[in-house]
Amino acid sequence: MTCAHVLGLIDAGPFAGYPPEHLDAAFDHARACPTCGPALAASHAVDVDVAALPQVAAPPDLEKAVMARIARLEDPVAVPTTDRAWTAGAVIAGAIAAAVAFAIELSVAWKWLAPRPDTVLALFVVSLLMYSAGLFAPLAGRRRSLRED
């Protein structure tokens, strides 16, 4: 049994793939050997001391920061109230515009109404504006929410 072999077994520690009697013989050699003895002692010190190294303290506001992020994940209030009100208003206005447009369309189709072309154009523009507002309102709200994150 050579010192190089024993040193390898010492460094392998609990993962040395040899039978117990072989390891016992190796450690008997180490305890009596001026080369392997200090290595065995140092190896034991490594095992003990690494396990006993002090824990570093976490930053004082870590818990608070984590819980704040978790709160933002779940909390619908993260989207500002003004944004939500604006989004709801746009949806309602869009729904009213759609209903008005539908009623006018039916009236024209069934000849109940014969609107002037500029009236039709005005209605079209207003409807288009309301439709656009409703379409982009959620995106605007999302952008503000992300900026606050």
Add this chain to the structure above:
Amino acid sequence: MSDADRDAVRAVKRGDREAFAGLVRAYQGRLFGLVLMMMRDRAAAEEVTQDAFVRAFTRLDMYDERRPFYPWIATIAVRLAQNELVARGRVIRREGAPLDAAPEPVVEGRGQAALSDLVDDERRRVLWKEVAALSSGERTSVLLYYRDEMPVGDIARALGVTAGTIKTLLFRARRRLRERLAAIGFGQEHSR
């Protein structure tokens, strides 16, 4: 898994998100220390530790309550830290190539200095600096195995390598640390 951890996890799953604060309190020091040793950058370690807790919260339904909580969240933290390190250009090599080809230079950052200050014994101070100077794979394996007492299989899963690779990393780390202690004279008295 401790009863307190299990109760906290179940409470969070029932919708009591404040119960998660107990888990954060219980493990933030261990987790932050681990990530700090991996990244050696206090600000980045804090960010990754936060990310790990938040990700654990959002994926708590994937957590197996029969297993201890710390290895699970440590795995999340280790992977996030690895991703961050890779993003920074510090490529951690995978199985098939050495995970730790060249030791990274020791960065005397605030985190490390603070840790060294905690170690009053000279031998342990040397050991701490040597642990900090190990390559990323060795350092992480040593901390998870010795200090966090994680089984080799769990460490392998966390690092995305085989158990054999972890044993090799631990072997190299033990040899280096042992040689360093011997170099400062430790153990000589045992041979006399």
